[in-house]
Amino acid sequence: MNYRIIFLLLLAISITSTTLLFSMDLYIQIYDPDWYGILNLNQKTDDEKKRIFLIGGSTVYSINALYLNEKLSENEINFEVYNLADMSDTPTRRLNSIENIIDNKPEIVFYGLGYTDFEKFEVKEFDPLSTFINNPNELFRSSFELLLGEPLEEYFPLSPKDKSLTSLKYVLRGPDEHYHPFMSFKQGETVDLEQIKKYDLKPRYVDALEVSNNDKEVLALNSIIKKLQENNIEVVLFSFPYNSIMLDNTDPNQIENFEKMLKNKQKQFDVNLFFLHDKYSNLNIWKDTLHMANNPKTIIFTEDILEKIIEVINR
Amino acid sequence: MLFNTLDFIIFFAIIVGSISFFRFRNFQHILIIVSSLYFLFYTDNFLVTLLISTILLHFYIGREIYKSKDPKIRKIFLIVGILGSLSLLGFFKYYDFAITQFNIFGNLLNLENQIPLLNLALPIGISFYTFQSLSYIIDIYRGHLTPTKSLKEYAFFVAFFPSLVSGPILRASHFLPQLKEKIGQAKSSERLRLFIIQNSRLKFGISLMLLGFFKKMVFADNIAPLVNNIFSNPMGMESFSIILGSIAFGIQVYCDFSGYSDIAIGAAAILGFKIPLNFNKPFFATSPSDFWSRWHISLSSWVRDYLYFPLVFKHRRSSVIVFSSLLISMLVMGLWHGASWNFLIWGGLHGIFLAVWTVIRNKYSKPVEPFFKTKFGKLFSIFVTQYLVFFTFLAFIIQDFDHMWYAMKKYVVLDFTTSQTIEIINENEFAILLITLFVVLHYISYRQGNLPEKISKLKLRYWVLFLIFIILPIGLFYVGSAQEFIYFQF
Numbered sequence: 125m126n127y128r129i130i131f132l133l134l135l136a137i138s139i140t141s142t143t144l145l146f147s148m149d150l151y152i153q154i155y156d157p158d159w160y161g162i163l164n165l166n167q168k169t170d171d172e173k174k175r176i177f178l179i180g181g182s183t184v185y186s187i188n189a190l191y192l193n194e195k196l197s198e199n200e201i202n203f204e205v206y207n208l209a210d211m212s213d214t215p216t217r218r219l220n221s222i223e224n225i226i227d228n229k230p231e232i233v234f235y236g237l238g239y240t241d242f243e244k245f246e247v248k249e250f251d252p253l254s255t256f257i258n259n260p261n262e263l264f265r266s267s268f269e270l271l272l273g274e275p276l277e278e279y280f281p282l283s284p285k286d287k288s289l290t291s292l293k294y295v296l297r298g299p300d301e302h303y304h305p306f307m308s309f310k311q312g313e314t315v316d317l318e319q320i321k322k323y324d325l326k327p328r329y330v331d332a333l334e335v336s337n338n339d340k341e342v343l344a345l346n347s348i349i350k351k352l353q354e355n356n357i358e359v360v361l362f363s364f365p366y367n368s369i370m371l372d373n374t375d376p377n378q379i380e381n382f383e384k385m386l387k388n389k390q391k392q393f394d395v396n397l398f399f400l401h402d403k404y405s406n407l408n409i410w411k412d413t414l415h416m417a418n419n420p421k422t423i424i425f426t427e428d429i430l431e432k433i434i435e436v437i438n439r
Numbered sequence: 440m441l442f443n444t445l446d447f448i449i450f451f452a453i454i455v456g457s458i459s460f461f462r463f464r465n466f467q468h469i470l471i472i473v474s475s476l477y478f479l480f481y482t483d484n485f486l487v488t489l490l491i492s493t494i495l496l497h498f499y500i501g502r503e504i505y506k507s508k509d510p511k512i513r514k515i516f517l518i519v520g521i522l523g524s525l526s527l528l529g530f531f532k533y534y535d536f537a538i539t540q541f542n543i544f545g546n547l548l549n550l551e552n553q554i555p556l557l558n559l560a561l562p563i564g565i566s567f568y569t570f571q572s573l574s575y576i577i578d579i580y581r582g583h584l585t586p587t588k589s590l591k592e593y594a595f596f597v598a599f600f601p602s603l604v605s606g607p608i609l610r611a612s613h614f615l616p617q618l619k620e621k622i623g624q625a626k627s628s629e630r631l632r633l634f635i636i637q638n639s640r641l642k643f644g645i646s647l648m649l650l651g652f653f654k655k656m657v658f659a660d661n662i663a664p665l666v667n668n669i670f671s672n673p674m675g676m677e678s679f680s681i682i683l684g685s686i687a688f689g690i691q692v693y694c695d696f697s698g699y700s701d702i703a704i705g706a707a708a709i710l711g712f713k714i715p716l717n718f719n720k721p722f723f724a725t726s727p728s729d730f731w732s733r734w735h736i737s738l739s740s741w742v743r744d745y746l747y748f749p750l751v752f753k754h755r756r757s758s759v760i761v762f763s764s765l766l767i768s769m770l771v772m773g774l775w776h777g778a779s780w781n782f783l784i785w786g787g788l789h790g791i792f793l794a795v796w797t798v799i800r801n802k803y804s805k806p807v808e809p810f811f812k813t814k815f816g817k818l819f820s821i822f823v824t825q826y827l828v829f830f831t832f833l834a835f836i837i838q839d840f841d842h843m844w845y846a847m848k849k850y851v852v853l854d855f856t857t858s859q860t861i862e863i864i865n866e867n868e869f870a871i872l873l874i875t876l877f878v879v880l881h882y883i884s885y886r887q888g889n890l891p892e893k894i895s896k897l898k899l900r901y902w903v904l905f906l907i908f909i910i911l912p913i914g915l916f917y918v919g920s921a922q923e924f925i926y927f928q929f
Contacts, residue, residue: 129641132899136906144914260481264446283919285661289869319671 144284173204176433177225179218180236183364184209186416187236188426195430201437203231214241215344222348226355232436233357234429235348236364238401239374239382240414242341244334314408314417321369333378335385342385349393359393360436361386363401365425367410371402398432400425440481442702443655450478455709458634467634468595468618471710475600479564482604486562489527490598496523497572498593501579501586513580520576524569531559532566536778564604566775568597570741575611577745584612592618592631599712601703605696607717607737617712634711642902643895644709649909650891651701658694658873660918662687665870668863670836673846678853679860681846685829687870688836690877693721696735701891720885721828725811725820726800727792730828738775742768758798765797766790776835781843785834792827 178187189207196203208225210217215237225233255263335342352359363386371379383399390397404416404424411417416425440447454474458467480487500520507513535556542553575596578584587593596614619632669676669684676684700717707714717737724730731739750764766787773786810816830850837843864871884890894905 128899129638129645132903133645133906136903136910139907140910140914143911258484260477260484261440261446264449283917284914285916285918288915313668313672315671 173202175228175230176203176205176232176234177228177230178205178207178209178234178236178429179213179225180209180364181213181238181241182209183238183366183415184213184236186418186422186425187429188418188423191423191426192430192433196433199434201434203433203437205433206230209236215341215348219344219348222351226351226357230357232360232433233352234360234362234433236362237345237386238364238366239333239379240370242333242335242339242382242385244332313411314419314421315411316408317367317369317406317410320367320410320413333382335381345389346392349389349395353393358396358436360396360398360432361389362397362429362432363399365400365404365416366402367413368405369413371405396432396436400428403428440478442699443652446481450474450481451706455636458710459636462633462635464631464633468591468631471600472591472594472598475595475598475603478600479598479603483563486560489531489562489565490568490603493524493527493568493572494590494594494597496520497576497597498586498590501576501593502588504576504579505586517576517580521573524572528565528569531562533774533778534559567606567608568603570608570738570775571610572597574608574741574745578610578612587611587615599707601706601710601712602714605699605703606735607700607703607715608741609714609737613715614712632711636709637711639895640708640711643891644705644707646894646902646905647705647708647891648702649705649906649913650894651698651703651705652913653909654694654698654701656698656913656918657916658877659691659698661873661916662691662694662870665863665867666691666836668867670842670846673837673842673849676846676849677856677859678849679857680863681833681849682829683860683863684846685832685836685850687874689722689829689832690874692832692835693718694877705891720881722825722881723821723885724824724828725817726824727789727796727827728800730824731789731793738772742772742775746771758801761797762794765794769793779838780840781834781838784843785831788831788834792831 178184178189185207187207187209189205192205196205250262250266252263252267255266337343349359349361363383379401382401386397386399389395407424409416409422409424416422440450454470457470461467461470476487476490479490497520500516500523504513504516504520507516535558538554538556545553575584575586575593579586587596592615595618596609596611599609599614602609617632619630666684666688669680670688673681673684697718704714704716715737717735719733719736721730721733724733747764747768750767751760754760767790769786769790770783771786772789773782773784776782776785811820830847833846833850834843837846887893894902897905
């Protein structure tokens, strides 16, 4: 065997891996420091109006900021809403860019959290012999994780494609409409829950949650709330919606722990809190396992948020 | 084990490393057999025993057919062999389908008792290794093949991991001689070959495997959302949306399956084996029969040699026999893909197109031949063939009859509205970009001939650039989890 060929193959893999790591990092670079700056650089904003920021994971994308702003204007409420959700957002990620949020001086921040933000991918203990006999493909994964000392999910980005396309879209087209630079808010058809179940080859489920006081995500959440409050920004926490497929695949005790943790934060920091995680679970308003479709049928989520916004402003 | 996972890359690297390091014939051969069984065990667990029993059954049946002088006994052994493997395949793949049809029929007759379904898991690769094993005993019966005396060699042939779960379907007459020291001398007395990883094959194999990964992970996996978007509920879709969906699905299934075949052929090439092509630019086919000489070649040639030819034997001049034999062959081909009516319809449509084409060609070939030799004539024939081929993909992808019927009507009777299609295009820009890129690359590979061979002959510095150029998009546009190959389910 010519080892030059193997060396060149490994070289090509190293070069591309480095480029990939850089490009994933490039996404974060574009995203984190500049994104909130986009408000000033690229987005025409109304400086007369006070700001409300919506933050959280990709499920929060579904809140239609344009619709909210129309309704707020109709009611002569002098606030403008910006949807700053991000794919795969978690408190630790959000904490890295919280200064940008503070610099853009919102009056209120609505923070959408889901129990999946506190999901833990753990290195599982395993018996090599029985794993080999009963589930050989788990043996490879478990051995690899044992070697790394960390679960594979911690190492690899969930969807390189999403990040690549997002960066490309940003570079080629600049910020998107609806006050969000990355996601298309064009309307999409709702997919029946049964269809989602059928077409979702690998259904998403949650293994374990960690919501103890020492958990890094919980600690990050504490820091975010604290920093926002120190800057006189009102914080409203809410649990974002899941569909029945997700909820049915999650231990109810874990969901209860998640609710308890949020209630603790409510008491600890004296913030507003409301729950939406199971409110629309059986409605046919979803486009996939995790996300709502964006069409008039799903405006119910935005309308609930509108109601809460008005409630908080009027208080 | 899926090819498009880190598991397979490590598995394959260990095998190639071991073969290069330990240069002992027996060790190498046993290593590949054990690895192949492990490869199936990895995904299918104890259903690997079906493969082992198929190997044992056909090995001994093959020997008995060869040894026996009495034609009747030879025939009995052949029937036992065929029934043995078909009953396994039938039980696991078609039992529930047959019972469902029986229950439906029972309902029509107001029979109250329903036969319960078994909900059996389909053993991965069973359709492929069953057909491969059948060809072995049929070839021995026909006197075209001398059976191997070594169970080890036969197990190597049937279980060879690159082609085990989704083909290409190998022929013993082509594969077994490659196990010998002097290729071409298949006599069982010949010594087994030592596997040496050769430079040219290594470069060719790596190039082809990467092209396969590229087809699967960049094209097929990223076009899939557009296909699901259109066909999860096609009711109410415009004609152009249905046509777009069928084109997208055709390209998706081609990239998925030919990508798998490329990885299999590439992996085999690295180990020093030549296994046959499974696809040859099918979207440039100029007739239905030309299409089947370019699409899933190993299966279509199997059906031709072991089903169609025996059916038309001695009656080639009878249009009725030719027509019905083609129809039966293609129905079997459809049923091979899966136990459901939509695959039967898919096969049936191809059977009708093939039969009509064959009858037309036999009757009118002379007057129209000059036209089809012109550039325009060729383009016209490609367009018509592909129009029919993409029409049949509707039956392949849509299982619900009402949906299928609606989509077929829309495909044939155009409604000339475009607003919905434009919306779908806008929402799936990346998939549309990939489809366009695929068309361009498919055309280039059609014009260039054997592209992987040419790539593998590049100077090393240019070859490295190719590697980077191909691995980078795979990494950038990886959808985040290894998607199963469509043909795994068959």
